[in-house]
Amino acid sequence: MHADFRIVSSRLLALFGAISSVQAFYIPGWSIKSYVDNETIPLEVNKVYSDNSQLQYAYYDLPFICPPTGQKHGGYASGRSVSLNLGEVLRGDRIMTSDYDLFMGQDTECQYLCNRQVDRRGIKRAQELVENGYVAEWIVDNLPGATSFVTVDKTHKYYAAGFKMGYKDYSSVTGKPQYFINNHLTLVLRWRKAPGRAGENGGKVIVGFEVYTKSIEAGHRDSTGCPQDVHSDTDGMELYIAPNNTHLASQYPHSSYLPADDDVDDGSTVTIPYSYAVYFREDDRVEWSKRWDLYFNNQEESTSIHWLAIVNSLVISGLLTAVVVMILAKTVTGDGRRSVKDGSLEEGKIKPKAKKPRTGNRSPREKSNGLLDQKTDPDLDHDTSSDEEFVEDITGWKLLHGDVFRAPSYAGFLAPLIGSGTQLVFMTTGLLILSTLGILNPSFRGGFVSVGMGLFVFAGVFSGYFSGRIYKTFNGKDWRRNTLMTALLFPGLLFSTIFILNLFVWAQASSTALPFGTLVGLIALWLLIQLPLVYCGSWFGYHRSNSYEHPTKTNSIARQVPEKPWYTRSIYNILFAGLIPFAVIFIELLFVFQSIWQDKSGYYYVFGFLSVVSLVCIVTVVEVTIVATYIQLCAENYHWWWQSVFIGSGSAVWIFMYCVWFYWTKLHIQGFISGMLFFSYSLLACAVYGLLTGTVGFLTAYAFVRRIYGAIKAD
Numbered sequence: 001m002h003a004d005f006r007i008v009s010s011r012l013l014a015l016f017g018a019i020s021s022v023q024a025f026y027i028p029g030w031s032i033k034s035y036v037d038n039e040t041i042p043l044e045v046n047k048v049y050s051d052n053s054q055l056q057y058a059y060y061d062l063p064f065i066c067p068p069t070g071q072k073h074g075g076y077a078s079g080r081s082v083s084l085n086l087g088e089v090l091r092g093d094r095i096m097t098s099d100y101d102l103f104m105g106q107d108t109e110c111q112y113l114c115n116r117q118v119d120r121r122g123i124k125r126a127q128e129l130v131e132n133g134y135v136a137e138w139i140v141d142n143l144p145g146a147t148s149f150v151t152v153d154k155t156h157k158y159y160a161a162g163f164k165m166g167y168k169d170y171s172s173v174t175g176k177p178q179y180f181i182n183n184h185l186t187l188v189l190r191w192r193k194a195p196g197r198a199g200e201n202g203g204k205v206i207v208g209f210e211v212y213t214k215s216i217e218a219g220h221r222d223s224t225g226c227p228q229d230v231h232s233d234t235d236g237m238e239l240y241i242a243p244n245n246t247h248l249a250s251q252y253p254h255s256s257y258l259p260a261d262d263d264v265d266d267g268s269t270v271t272i273p274y275s276y277a278v279y280f281r282e283d284d285r286v287e288w289s290k291r292w293d294l295y296f297n298n299q300e301e302s303t304s305i306h307w308l309a310i311v312n313s314l315v316i317s318g319l320l321t322a323v324v325v326m327i328l329a330k331t332v333t334g335d336g337r338r339s340v341k342d343g344s345l346e347e348g349k350i351k352p353k354a355k356k357p358r359t360g361n362r363s364p365r366e367k368s369n370g371l372l373d374q375k376t377d378p379d380l381d382h383d384t385s386s387d388e389e390f391v392e393d394i395t396g397w398k399l400l401h402g403d404v405f406r407a408p409s410y411a412g413f414l415a416p417l418i419g420s421g422t423q424l425v426f427m428t429t430g431l432l433i434l435s436t437l438g439i440l441n442p443s444f445r446g447g448f449v450s451v452g453m454g455l456f457v458f459a460g461v462f463s464g465y466f467s468g469r470i471y472k473t474f475n476g477k478d479w480r481r482n483t484l485m486t487a488l489l490f491p492g493l494l495f496s497t498i499f500i501l502n503l504f505v506w507a508q509a510s511s512t513a514l515p516f517g518t519l520v521g522l523i524a525l526w527l528l529i530q531l532p533l534v535y536c537g538s539w540f541g542y543h544r545s546n547s548y549e550h551p552t553k554t555n556s557i558a559r560q561v562p563e564k565p566w567y568t569r570s571i572y573n574i575l576f577a578g579l580i581p582f583a584v585i586f587i588e589l590l591f592v593f594q595s596i597w598q599d600k601s602g603y604y605y606v607f608g609f610l611s612v613v614s615l616v617c618i619v620t621v622v623e624v625t626i627v628a629t630y631i632q633l634c635a636e637n638y639h640w641w642w643q644s645v646f647i648g649s650g651s652a653v654w655i656f657m658y659c660v661w662f663y664w665t666k667l668h669i670q671g672f673i674s675g676m677l678f679f680s681y682s683l684l685a686c687a688v689y690g691l692l693t694g695t696v697g698f699l700t701a702y703a704f705v706r707r708i709y710g711a712i713k714a715d
Contacts, residue, residue, distance in 0.1 A: 035104040036202050041141065045138050055505065057134075059137075061509070073099060073101055081094070088446035101278075111277065117271055126181060136163055138163075143291065146208075184215070185213055189210075190280075402559065405554055415482055417490070419465075460530040461536060464486055464540075468538035472545075479538060578654050584613065629704055648696050
């Protein structure tokens with residue numbers, strides 16, 4: 001037996017290892033691009049973002065950056081917007097062609113770009129971005145420009161997407177802060193021979209895009225605009241315009257208060273020169289299919305932590321599984337069937353039954369047919385009107401057979417929620433499967449959100465079906481009203497919240513704000529595609545499918561629920577039951593949060609680990625719901641419908657508290673708008689997660705209750 005256990009364990013570990021190793025899988029020939037010598041390589045600029053803010057800005061919208069000239073580079077005029085998918089738009093991407101010239105295999109020591117005249121407001125804007133640590137994202141061959149780092153032991157190199165726009169220093173004389181702009185960039189493109197026939201014809205593929213920054217003062221440049229000596233230490237290009245006190249005094253002659261210089265447009269400007277260099281370096285150590293690994297190489301050192309999360313999840317789930325097996329063994333094969341054999345339940349009614357005689361010596365007064373003389377036997381109670389004549393084991397949850405399937409309060413609200421929850425379950429399952437298989441990978445920019453939106457819209461069929469069938473089970477009559485609630489309630493709340501938050505982002509002129517055309521497109525997806533799908537599914541679920549059958553009949557008069565013990569009250573149930581699934585996923589949550597809130601240009605890449613932990617989390621929600629529902633029924637409380645939803649979604653409360661902890665301890669977000677966006681989107685995400693797990697809890701409790709009461713009636 002021990003040998004079999006070792007074999008099974010080794011196979012499970014091998015399976016988990018295989019799942020976690022598919023993160024670098026790419027669809028061959030789908031997105032690979034090769035270049036020949038002297039062929040133009042487009043460089044696209046995207047946006048700037050920061051770990052200290054939730055606001056992102058389009059690169060060409062910045063007032064201190066060289067604007068596009070409109071000249072053609074590689075067949076495309078600079079400043080042309082690149083078509084984006086829905087996911088890219090939602091994540092704040094604004095990709096445009098640039099004026100940078102890159103030719104495969106041709107090194108450029110220095111290339112002048114432009115001189116940018118910047119006024120006081122532009123300088124102030126640049127200082128704010130440098131102060132908040134903003135980095136810029138450029139793209140070459142679908143790879144983001146990266147800052148290169150080396151591990152402490154100098155054995156591994158890894159990338160951090162983006163490059164700093166400037167840096168902050170302090171004056172050695174005054175001690176005041178000084179801000180410098182990185183106005184000379186060195187671009188290093190690493191390449192290797194293309195695979196297959198393209199490589200035989202001289203094709204090369206790009207496997208790395210590194211950006212090295214430097215700030216060089218305007219006075220250290222020659223007549224061409226290039227630095228006189230790139231490699232020497234020179235003064236940086238400071239973002240500073242000397243105050244014009246004469247101009248201020250003339251504008252405010254009778255005032256003792258003079259406004260700050262950057263609040264007054266006095267015509268003063270500073271010229272910022274921009275230049276760049278390009279180098280191509282061959283690198284045979286990196287395969288094209290694994291070129292994204294460098295962006296995650298530093299994170300792969302945490303693999304042991306991911307395995308710890310899986311072991312933690314399996315231990316907790318294993319303990320719960322043992323408890324659930326005991327409950328099922330007790331209810332289905334024990335208490336339930338004993339009640340059936342005793343004839344205590346029949347068609348939802350309790351039948352009186354005389355008690356068996358006590359053990360001991362039989363009375364000599366025994367008839368020839370072997371029956372005791374009930375009139376003279378002193379060992380037999382014959383008071384048939386006593387309560388003791390009812391079967392002794394009809395207690396606890398079995399007493400609720402006539403009320404346990406009574407339609408819940410606000411049933412017309414519960415059915416649409418469960419329908420929307422099944423929609424989320426389908427979408428999440430599809431995303432995890434596609435990501436684990438490698439179909440959704442970093443090279444598919446914005447693909448995770450785009451595919452998720454498509455799956456959500458398509459899953460409207462399942463949403464309508466389950467909502468309509470559950471509504472029919474609750475004896476609902478107005479199925480069209482239920483259909484509209486299913487199609488409009490949850491998606492409407494989701495869209496309204498995002499729209500209101502979008503107004504605040506619009507006011508900040510951030511690229512994170514959704515364009516008007518995108519909002520119209522989302523409304524069209526919602527009302528013109530999802531609504532008809534929900535209608536079709538609801539019609540089929542209500543008219544073409546039978547309602548769910550219940551094993552016992554419902555009494556005409558509701559049973560009074562006794563006073564609840566403290567541990568069965570809703571708030572304690574939700575918190576205690578939600579803590580267990582949270583304990584399963586909290587280790588992995590740290591990596592997910594870092595990917596979303598800190599590494600805004602990156603992606604959560606270990607979907608193999610996340611899929612395993614998510615699966616164990618769902619199993620844990622199922623088991624916790626079974627245990628909590630059984631305890632509630634044993635307390636003779638038949639109001640389990642809504643309670644099962646709250647039990648299943650209980651971990652969402654703990655996740656939101658984890659968000660608060662993450663905000664105060666891990667993030668350095670500054671500003672009211674950024675803080676509001678963080679907590680609003682965190683609350684929205686927790687609500688979506690809670691609806692998903694709450695639906696799983698409801699379906700689990702429904703199946704469990706039908707099973708145990710069906711076992712009573714089975715024989």
